[in-house]
Amino acid sequence: MLTLENVHACYGESRVLQGIELAIEPGEVVCLLGRNGVGKTTTLRAIMGLTPPREGRVLFKGQLLNGLSTHQIARLGIGFVDENRRIFPGLSVEENLEVAQKRLPEQNRHWPMERIYETFPMLADIRHRDGDFLSGGQQQMLAIARALVGEPELLLLDEPNEGLAPVIVQQVGQLIRQLAQTTTIIFTDQNLKFALKYAERGYVIEKGRVVHASSKESFHSDLATIEQHLSV
Amino acid sequence: MRKKIQLGVLLLLAVVLVLLPKVSPFFIVFVATEILILGLFATSFNLMFGYCGLLSFGHGAFFGTGAYVAGLLLQHLQWDFIWVLAVAPLAAAVGATLIGWLCVRLNEVYFSMLTLAFGMMVFAIAHQWRSVTGGSDGLAGFPLTEVGIGLDIVLANPFHFYYLTLLIVALSLAAIYLLTISPFGLILRAMRENTERVAFAGIPANRYRLYGFILSGLFSGLAGALFATFSRVAVPEMSHWTQSAEPILMTILGGSQYFFGPLAGAAVFLGLKTLITSYTSEWMIYLGVILLGMVLFLPKGIFGLLERWLGGRT
Numbered sequence: 001m002l003t004l005e006n007v008h009a010c011y012g013e014s015r016v017l018q019g020i021e022l023a024i025e026p027g028e029v030v031c032l033l034g035r036n037g038v039g040k041t042t043t044l045r046a047i048m049g050l051t052p053p054r055e056g057r058v059l060f061k062g063q064l065l066n067g068l069s070t071h072q073i074a075r076l077g078i079g080f081v082d083e084n085r086r087i088f089p090g091l092s093v094e095e096n097l098e099v100a101q102k103r104l105p106e107q108n109r110h111w112p113m114e115r116i117y118e119t120f121p122m123l124a125d126i127r128h129r130d131g132d133f134l135s136g137g138q139q140q141m142l143a144i145a146r147a148l149v150g151e152p153e154l155l156l157l158d159e160p161n162e163g164l165a166p167v168i169v170q171q172v173g174q175l176i177r178q179l180a181q182t183t184t185i186i187f188t189d190q191n192l193k194f195a196l197k198y199a200e201r202g203y204v205i206e207k208g209r210v211v212h213a214s215s216k217e218s219f220h221s222d223l224a225t226i227e228q229h230l231s232v
Numbered sequence: 233m234r235k236k237i238q239l240g241v242l243l244l245l246a247v248v249l250v251l252l253p254k255v256s257p258f259f260i261v262f263v264a265t266e267i268l269i270l271g272l273f274a275t276s277f278n279l280m281f282g283y284c285g286l287l288s289f290g291h292g293a294f295f296g297t298g299a300y301v302a303g304l305l306l307q308h309l310q311w312d313f314i315w316v317l318a319v320a321p322l323a324a325a326v327g328a329t330l331i332g333w334l335c336v337r338l339n340e341v342y343f344s345m346l347t348l349a350f351g352m353m354v355f356a357i358a359h360q361w362r363s364v365t366g367g368s369d370g371l372a373g374f375p376l377t378e379v380g381i382g383l384d385i386v387l388a389n390p391f392h393f394y395y396l397t398l399l400i401v402a403l404s405l406a407a408i409y410l411l412t413i414s415p416f417g418l419i420l421r422a423m424r425e426n427t428e429r430v431a432f433a434g435i436p437a438n439r440y441r442l443y444g445f446i447l448s449g450l451f452s453g454l455a456g457a458l459f460a461t462f463s464r465v466a467v468p469e470m471s472h473w474t475q476s477a478e479p480i481l482m483t484i485l486g487g488s489q490y491f492f493g494p495l496a497g498a499a500v501f502l503g504l505k506t507l508i509t510s511y512t513s514e515w516m517i518y519l520g521v522i523l524l525g526m527v528l529f530l531p532k533g534i535f536g537l538l539e540r541w542l543g544g545r546t
């Protein structure tokens with residue numbers, strides 16, 4: 001579904017990605033693991049064309065993404081939930097969703113508004129509230145919901161747990177499990193426990209390279225190796 | 233409740249504006265006409281600033297284009313005024329398309345500087361191209377034509393011109409308002425917050441910025457055409473950066489986050505200017521001090537202050 005071949009990307013002069021290789025099959029839930037600053041976020045940004053690759057190729061369903069602009073990549077069916085403040089703070093919850101809705105005939109939607117509000121009941125109650133006044137957990141849920149109304153086949157979640165209370169982290173995990181039935185998911189994390197619980201397999205990234213790739217079978221038995229890479 | 237108050241205030245304002253010429257002296261009507269025209273200019277500027285989050289320092293280019301095209305059409309072709317008002321904004325929109333196409337790729341201060349440069353380029357053309365624009369003298373003494381489509385309006389009559397301006401400005405503000413609450417307006421507001429996030433929602437951000445810029449230029453051109461007809465001249469200063477700075481001041485005064493902020497700001501700005509010039513010719517110093525105080529102590533403008541008095545946002 002998604003392949004990265006020898007992807008290099010830079011911020012100015014510093015080469016953050018140095019030959020990333022990924023191969024994601026349809027329906028998988030994959031975690032990119034690694035410490036702070038190793039290039040997890042940049043990998044996702046490179047896929048979205050936000051930090052365009054200098055070298056190498058990004059393929060989505062066989063189509064080359066290099067050179068496409070971000071909105072074109074999004075329209076091909078990749079949803080991105082970025083980290084930090086993930087929403088439009090000056091827009092209401094409903095407006096946040098409307099702005100991202102894919103232009104489609106209503107009957108062709110997998111994620112019409114009613115289904116969004118069924119899946120995220122907490123958003124239904126606050127649909128007219130401004131983004132400014134949402135808690136961190138509500139913001140994260142809204143950000144995921146906003147990605148879904150764009151009708152993605154592949155969902156990229158950047159550090160979906162960062163700064164969230166444990167009970168919300170659990171909700172995010174359950175949501176990932178629920179979405180995984182219809183959507184391919186890649187998320188990044190520094191927390192091995194969450195990854196083991198909700199991802200099927202993982203890649204460990206270090207200094208802009210994949211240093212370890214687990215298969216589904218080996219993911220849980222590779223623990224020692226993964227932990228070694230994640231510890232300082 | 234809040235909506236009802238807003239609607240009530242708007243109706244009251246409409247009644248006052250319609251009755252104004254009946255009860256006030258000629259001079260007030262004259263100032264009110266200027267406020268309406270520059271209020272439209274500031275509102276169209278705010279489509280970029282308040283809604284898109286892009287500070288244009290070159291909107292005088294479109295105001296000036298509208299003014300000159302209107303002046304030239306009246307001088308050489310004597311078209312009915314209604315057609316002048318249709319074509320002059322279109323000319324400004326063409327200018328906005330060219331300038332915008334180059335500017336909307338840039339952000340923040342780079343956008344502001346580039347629009348400033350293009351604005352001054354238009355000023356230079358108006359200033360130098362004597363055979364067409366009349367150089368530093370500008371275009372003056374162009375005849376006022378019939379309005380056309382059977383309307384019995386005499387442009388040279390200030391009361392008639394006031395009502396015509398009121399009608400056109402009201403229709404334009406209504407059109408801009410409808411734009412801001414449409415899905416298109418929603419995209420503009422989202423871009424103000426975060427352009428990158430708009431892009432990964434699958435929306436070509438720069439293209440929408442350009443659409444916003446063109447519409448903003450269109451209405452600025454309309455304001456310019458009205459202003460040239462109102463003041464009976466088109467001069468290079470109408471596209472000077474000082475002209476571009478006026479809607480910025482008005483918008484900040486009124487409150488950029490509010491639809492009627494720029495119009496209210498125009499009223500305060502021109503009201504103060506008129507008042508102070510009646511006492512002293514050094515009006516700029518006094519106006520400057522007052523504006524400085526207002527910007528420092530009312531960061532959200534007059535509307536922000538009103539909102540605080542009325543009990544904060546819902």
